[in-house]
Amino acid sequence: MKFTTLVCITYVVLVLMSFLVPIKSYVFENSVKPPCNQIEITDCISAILYGDKPTAKCCGEMKAQQPCFCDFIKNPVFNKYVTSPQARAILQSCGIPYPIC
Template sequence: MKFTTLACITFIVVHVSFLAPVNSVNPACDKIEITGCIPAILYGDKPTAQCCGKMKAQQPCFCDFIKNPVFNKYVTSPQARAILKFCGIPYPTC
């Protein structure tokens, strides 16, 4: 039992250390999560509840995403604005 617990703790610590960003000021804003939003982005479908939940959780990161050239197009696109509006999330003013 003790060996199993120790092995689990070691596994978690090792994997978390590899996932943690090294030079990020706000680690929560180093990636954008669009799970459940793909049909809304690609086809203009209504966003799912999962999509709206992900957008609400990432709301504090929107200005960081807008400033990041990699993520900018995903946050400033007409589809992104429509998703935010549908989900009741105000578009950020940075």
């Protein structure tokens, strides 16, 4: 009888404790959007100016900025960099789809 009582009390305590333990919830997003207040094209200069094949570093920069493309297109300061034929060629060469905003 004492053993059964001890098991029941332990069970009740565990159930009550499980309600008191904070539960962490995580929100997963498809991508974390970086700040879109500047465009980074430093490693893509030769591809932009001379039509060279973009380097791996250039493609990495473009992939990192991909969530900002629509913001860049809407911004008159950055629009010419993202909508130019060179930019489209770089994105295609890097395997990045051109944004549909």
